[in-house]
Amino acid sequence: MNAGSALGSAPNDAPLTVTQLNRAVAGMLEQAVPPVWVRGEVSNFLSAASGHWYFTLKDAGASVRAVMFRMKATQVGFVPRAGDRVEVRAKVSLYEARGDYQLQVQAMRRAGQGDLFEAFLRLKEKLEAEGLLSPERKRAPVELPRALGVVTSLHAAALRDVLTALARRLPHVHVHVYPTPVQGADAPPAIVRAIETANRRADVDTLLLVRGGGSIEDLWAFNDERVARAVAASALPVICGVGHESDFTIADFVADVRAPTPTAAAELAGTPREQLLQSVMHLAQGLRRAQSRRLEQLAQRLDRSAARLVSPAQRLTRQQDRLTALQAALQRAQALRLERAHQRVARLADRIVSPAQTVQWQQARVAGLATALGQAQGRRLERLAQRVKSAGAHLRVLGPQETLARGYAIARDEEGRIIRDASALRAGQGLSVSFAQGNADVRVERTSDAAGSAQ
Template sequence: MLTDSADPAYAAPPVLTVTALNQQVARLLERTFPLVWIGGEISNFTRAASGHWYFTLKDDAAQVRAVMFRSRAQFAGFQPREGDKVEVRALVTLYGARGDYQINVEAIRRAGVGQLFEAFLRLKERLGAMGLFDPERKRALPLFARAIGIVTSPQAAALRDVLTALRRRAPHVRVILYPAPVQGQGAAERIAQAIRTASARAEVDVLLVCRGGGSIEDLWSFNEEVVAHAIVGASMPVISGVGHETDFTIADFSADLRAATPTAAAELAATAHADWFASLRGDALDLHRAMQRQLAEANQGLDNL
């Protein structure tokens, strides 16, 4: 009897190289698991000289190796540390040279940020439907403010920036601080109360609500509904100057005007000292010309008698 190997019609099965096997497994993984979000804890984090990040993502029962290439890592916004809880958007694949299953990370964020952003969008939509963000509701800023109020923390770097800008632009303007913590437990209610206090006292012409930059968690007090209602209910125009240029909060949409930074908020609130005098000189010139015109018309009228 002939065995299969001795059968002339028998074709030997193809023999894969290790490289070909790993390539096929990688393609299978990538097709089966498109980009997915994965949550876990950072371990064994290394930033290579190339700028690539290598780390392990783990939970209580398992772990997986991860790489985030420099082209993606440079846009992360933060560098994770050992023990950080994060969420990564990654492609499940295989590193062929070692035959190791791993994930290639496209984006990374701190754990919980996704839920916070979804909560932000839901509140923004609801308050927008209530009319809090309507352009028709926005109030114009006074051309020449005599007193400016600031709602922020006395320890905040933003306060120093605002005061420096106001001293430079308008040293004659009176400044009143309505202190409030800008992050942490109960901060949103304290911010809202400071705004209500400024509104009730009615001693300033415009109110700045500000703090420096930070993560979405750091800025979250300015995404609370109680702050939005306090801003809308204020008796004077409100400028929000929360975070950096790329940061947006519910307070920004509620305010009469949004500034990119606390310093920019101060510059919008206070007309520069030189501009005051330029405006006064312009007004004086207009008055002079009006008087000259009236005198000339009166003289011409006398000549026609």
């Protein structure tokens, strides 16, 4: 059931809702008016965050609201501004929520440039079908270029803008200019030759294809198929900065990066020097902090290792102190034992009331015990003295002085480290050598390995 029949089938006294009425009128408009081309002036233009365009199309006597959805707007090739005269292909519709009559735009071109715009769209569709506009084939410019190439006219203001921007942001990068006309019938083949020359020489990392603003006719060289294919075939990444921000050319779509202006193309050509310097300073600060932490850790490790080291002299002193303490403890134990023996003798003597024979026997027993005690004490002292003598001899054997006395020597480097491996030495290195008697400073002339081979 169509919109007309929906209205006609309703009883005369049965009211329609507003939604039903607007939906029926929208259906009638879409059926009655086929898509048409409309010419007018753009006003109240709004590009929404969604990518949709909303604007009013007007002439001297009337105006109509228009909407162009994002998928169609991305295919236009330029962004219209208030006051621009355009031609749009649209179908008539009704915005049911408000009951507003509007145009739903399918395509747009600048007024009076229909033929050029049609050629633009045909070439764009052709190259898109070949995959030359695919995002997957686009390359990012070199972040740290050694040299940049600029393809433009020597007399163009765009060249001055680009060189000024590069001198400010990338003063360390060399710039090679490949001069070419950028307007007129001779411009497309000349631009192609400049791009091919830059690729053949391969003395730059990125190409900047730039030109200032102008009419669509002025920029038409960058809509030439030969130029587009040369940009697509370039082994060097190409940044295209042609015209103003609202201008779009075929070269923009084919290039690896599209810049809104020539100056913006220069700004996209590499990482600015100031940013690089800041990155280097940040890395240097991090390196200094890491080095400081490492040195602190090594210093603590060295202190702990040094605290665990004990020299032979210190070890001998500790052993002697221990032996002295043991000897003193032994003497105290012997004195205590003798004292206890005397006390026992005294107690026994107290129990002796008479017989002389008992007294004599006890006296003999005490004398025997005293003799045995003295002998035991002598043997104990002799054994302890022998242990002290043996420990002292053992310590002397282990000490460095005995080793030096047998004809050995100890070699140390300039920092006092003992040298154990000749391969760690180098010719001309100074050493300090300790002997049993005195020291000597020597210098290495050559070294040899364990087999005696010179190194």
